[in-house]
Amino acid sequence: MDKRNVVIIGGGPAGLAAAIGAYEAGERDILILEREPKLGGILNQCIHNGFGLHTFKEELTGPEYANRFIRKVKELGIEYKLETTVISFDKNKVITAVNEKDGLIKIQAKAVVLCCGCRERPRGGINIAGCRSAGIYSAGTAQKLVNIEGYMPGKEIVILGSGDIGLIMARRMTFEGAKVKACVELMPYSSGLNRNIVQCLKDFDIPLLFSHTVVDIKGEGRVKSVVIAEVDEKLVPKMETAREITCDTLLLSVGLIPENELAKQAGVELSPVTNGATVDDRMMTNLDGVFECGNVLHVHDLVDFVSEESELAGKCAAKYVIGGGFEADGGTKVETYGGVRYCVPQIIEHNDDYEPFPLKMRVSNVFRNVYLRVYADGQLVAQKKKQISTPGEMETISLKAEQVEALRKAKEIKVGLEENK
Amino acid sequence: MELICICCPLGCRINIEKNAEGFDVRGNSCPRGKQYAIAEMTAPTRMVTSSVLVSGGKEKMLSLKTDKPIAKSLIFDALATLKGVVVAAPVNEGDVIKADVLGTGVNFIATRSIEKA
Numbered sequence: 001m002d003k004r005n006v007v008i009i010g011g012g013p014a015g016l017a018a019a020i021g022a023y024e025a026g027e028r029d030i031l032i033l034e035r036e037p038k039l040g041g042i043l044n045q046c047i048h049n050g051f052g053l054h055t056f057k058e059e060l061t062g063p064e065y066a067n068r069f070i071r072k073v074k075e076l077g078i079e080y081k082l083e084t085t086v087i088s089f090d091k092n093k094v095i096t097a098v099n100e101k102d103g104l105i106k107i108q109a110k111a112v113v114l115c116c117g118c119r120e121r122p123r124g125g126i127n128i129a130g131c132r133s134a135g136i137y138s139a140g141t142a143q144k145l146v147n148i149e150g151y152m153p154g155k156e157i158v159i160l161g162s163g164d165i166g167l168i169m170a171r172r173m174t175f176e177g178a179k180v181k182a183c184v185e186l187m188p189y190s191s192g193l194n195r196n197i198v199q200c201l202k203d204f205d206i207p208l209l210f211s212h213t214v215v216d217i218k219g220e221g222r223v224k225s226v227v228i229a230e231v232d233e234k235l236v237p238k239m240e241t242a243r244e245i246t247c248d249t250l251l252l253s254v255g256l257i258p259e260n261e262l263a264k265q266a267g268v269e270l271s272p273v274t275n276g277a278t279v280d281d282r283m284m285t286n287l288d289g290v291f292e293c294g295n296v297l298h299v300h301d302l303v304d305f306v307s308e309e310s311e312l313a314g315k316c317a318a319k320y321v322i323g324g325g326f327e328a329d330g331g332t333k334v335e336t337y338g339g340v341r342y343c344v345p346q347i348i349e350h351n352d353d354y355e356p357f358p359l360k361m362r363v364s365n366v367f368r369n370v371y372l373r374v375y376a377d378g379q380l381v382a383q384k385k386k387q388i389s390t391p392g393e394m395e396t397i398s399l400k401a402e403q404v405e406a407l408r409k410a411k412e413i414k415v416g417l418e419e420n421k
Numbered sequence: 422m423e424l425i426c427i428c429c430p431l432g433c434r435i436n437i438e439k440n441a442e443g444f445d446v447r448g449n450s451c452p453r454g455k456q457y458a459i460a461e462m463t464a465p466t467r468m469v470t471s472s473v474l475v476s477g478g479k480e481k482m483l484s485l486k487t488d489k490p491i492a493k494s495l496i497f498d499a500l501a502t503l504k505g506v507v508v509a510a511p512v513n514e515g516d517v518i519k520a521d522v523l524g525t526g527v528n529f530i531a532t533r534s535i536e537k538a
Contacts, residue, residue: 047484047532049468061470061486063533067514147472150482175471175500194432198425199467203493387450388431 002107005029005321006314007095009086009262010115012041013303014294014310016069018113019078021314026322031107032073032080033097039073039080040066041117042140043303045147048168050195054304065303089262091287111289111317114263114277115310118295120165121255128160130217130226139165139253143172152176154249158226159183160214162190162197164301166253171200180204181245184212184228186235189366191255191392193301213237214250223248258296266290273342274298280331280347281357283313288325291317298344298360301394305360312355319354327351332407337416339363340372341391352408359397359415363389369420372397376410385420424461428453437462466490470532473503473518478510478535485518485529498523510537 006022008015011034022030038044043051046062053059056068073080084099093109120138137145137153143165145151155178159166162185170180183201188211190197201208209228215237216227230241258276260268268277269286276297277285283293293313294306320326331349336342343361359374359382367389374382374397382403389395397415399407407413426433426449436447437458444462446455460466470486491499499522508518512535519529 044533047472047486048470049486059468061484061532063484064514067533147484148480148482150472150474175469175496194425195427197432198427202425203467 001094002105003109004031004107005110006031006113006317007093007107007109007111008032008113008115008314009089009095010034010041010117010294010296011036011039011080011082012115012117012294013043013066013069013306014115014117014296014313015039015041015113016066016073017307017310018115018291018293018314018317019080020069020072020076021311022113022318023076023078023314024311025315025318027318030078032078033084033086033095034080034082035085037083039070039082045140045144046168047147048172051303054302055307062303069307086262089266091267091290093289109289110321111291113310113313113317114260114268114285114290114292114296115294116259116262116296118256118258118299120252121257123252125257126252126254128214128217130214131219131223133217133219133221133223135219135223135249136217137249137251139163139169139251142169142249142251146172146176152178153251154178154223154247156181156247157249157251158214158228158245158247159251159253161185161253161255162192162208163253163255164192164196166251167192167196167200169251169253170206171204174204174206178249180206181247182206182228183208184214185210186213186231187211189390189392193392215239215242217250218244219248223250226250256295256299258299260296263290263292263296268292271342271346274344276344278346279344280349281345282316282320282326282349282354283309283345284316284320284326288328289317289320291320298342298362301392305394305396308358309360312357315355332410332413334359334413334415336361337414339365339367339370339417340415343415348407348410348413350408352405356399356401356404358399361395361397361415363391363395363417366390367417371418371420373416373418374403374407375412375414376406377412379406381406389417422462424458426454426457428457465493467493467496469496469499471500471503471529473506473508475512475535476507476509477538478512479538480535483508483512483518483535484532486532487522487527488530489527491522491525491527495523495525499525499527499529503529510535
C-alpha cells in the first residue's frame with residue numbers, strides 16, 4: 001500500500017486551492033486525485049466571465065480562473081493523478097481508487113481533504129409529472145453539451161429554476177441561436193445573483209416568472225410543450241392558472257447537492273441543512289484527519305470563496321500532518337437563530353494556534369434592514385449590518401484576531417439575524 | 422425606463438428619465454446606482470463570451486471572450502462574426518482568434534489553451 005501525507009480527493013477549484021494551501025504550510029507530500037481527464041473541475045465548462053473579482057481583482061472566465069491555480073500547482077510540482085476515480089474511503093484514511101494506468105490503487109493517507117464538489121438536483125429530485133421524453137436536461141448538462149461537446153440540446157427552451165447555472169444557460173442558448181421562452185421560479189425570489197438576472201434574462205427580454213412551476217411535460221419521444229402554473233403561498237400549484245408553452249427542451253436549474261457519498265461511506269457526520277460535513281474552524285470533520293471544503297461542504301455562489309476556504313482546509317491538513325495530529329478539545333458548537341439557516345464552521349475549537357477563519361452563513365428568506373450578529377457567552381462579538389440579505393447570497397462575517405479569541409474562549413456561541421430597531 | 426441595479430445585492434429598482442439637464446434618476450440608494458443607470462442609458466457595454474470549433478486538438482471546443490467590453494447593441498453582430506470559424510490546434514490562452522471585431526478595436530481572445538491531438 002502506498003503511503004502519502006496529504007491526499008486531496010477532487011481536482012476542481014477546491015482541490016487545487018487545498019493543495020496550494022497545504023504546500024504553503026510546509027507539506028511536500030501531497031497527491032490530488034481527479035476523475036476527469038483534466039484539472040479544473042466544473043470551471044472548465046463555465047466559459048462565462050465574472051470569476052475572480054475577489055481573489056484577483058479582475059473578471060476572469062471559468063477556464064482562466066482554473067488555469068491560474070493549475071499553473072501554480074504545476075509550478076510547485078504538486079503531484080496529481082487524472083482519470084482516477086476514488087471508489088472507497090474509510091475512517092482509517094485508506095483510499096481505494098482506480099485508473100487505466102495503475103489499475104486498482106490503495107493509499108494510506110495521514111490526512112485527507114474531501115474536495116468532491118456538488119452535483120445538480122435531477123428531475124427525479126423534484127417529482128415533475130409528465131412524459132419521460134428526450135429534451136429534459138439539467139442546466140449543467142446542457143452547459144457541458146454546448147461548451148465542451150459543441151452540441152446544442154434544443155431550439156426552444158423553457159428553464160425551471162432561477163439558479164445561476166440556469167440563468168447563465170439562458171444567455172448561452174440565446175447566443176447560440178435558441179429561443180428561451182421563459183424562466184420559471186417556484187419561489188417568490190430568485191436563488192441566482194442579481195447580475196445574472198439582469199445580464200442573462202433582462203438583456204434578452206426573457207420573462208422570469210416568480211411563484212410559478214412546471215406541472216406537466218408533454219410530448220412522446222421528444223418534449224413538445226410544458227404546462228406551467230402559478231403556485232400559492234404554500235407552493236401548491238393553482239391549476240386554474242395553468243398554461244401551455246410549446247418548447248422542445250426543458251432545462252432544470254433546481255439546486256445543487258454536495259457529493260458526499262465517499263464521506264458517508266467513511267462515517268463523516270453530515271449536516272441535514274447543508275448536506276455537507278459538520279466541520280470545526282480547521283475544516284476538520286468528526287473523523288480525525290479528514291477535512292472537507294468547497295461545494296461538497298456547502299454550496300457557494302462565488303468560486304473565490306471556495307478557493308479561500310479550501311486554502312484554509314489545505315493549510316490545516318498540512319499542520320495536522322506536520323504536528324502529528326491535533327489535540328482534541330471538543331470545541332463549542334455554533335448555534336444559529338432567527339433566520340440564519342446554517343453557519344460554517346459548525347464548531348469552534350478552544351485551542352488558539354490554528355489559522356484565522358471567517359463565519360459563513362445563509363439565511364432562510366429575504367430580509368431587509370437587519371443585523372447579522374455573533375454572540376459569545378451572551379456578549380456581542382461581531383455584527384454586520386445588511387440592507388438586504390437573501391437566500392441566494394452567502395453571507396460572510398470576517399473576524400479579527402481578538403474576535404476569534406473571544407469565540408475560542410466561549411462556552412456558548414450564537415449566530416443569528418436581528419431586526420434593526 | 423426602469424432598471425435593476427447590479428452594483429450590489431440590494432438590486433435597487435431605478436427609474437431613469439431624460440430631462441433638459443441630463444437624467445432624472447430615482448430609486449437608487451447610492452451614487453454607484455446613479456452612475457450605473459446613466460451608463461446603461463447612454464452607452465451600455467457587455468463582455469461577451471462564446472466558443473468556436475477546434476480542429477486537430479485534444480478538445481473539441483475553444484472558449485473565447487472579448488478582451489474589452491463591447492456595446493450591448495453589437496452583441497449579436499459580434500457573435501455572428503464567429504459563425505463558421507474553426508481554429509487549428511495548438512491554441513494558447515490569450516491568442517487573438519478574431520481581431521478588431523466589427524471595427525470596434527475589440528478582439529475575441531482564447532480563454533484556454535488546447536494542445537494538438
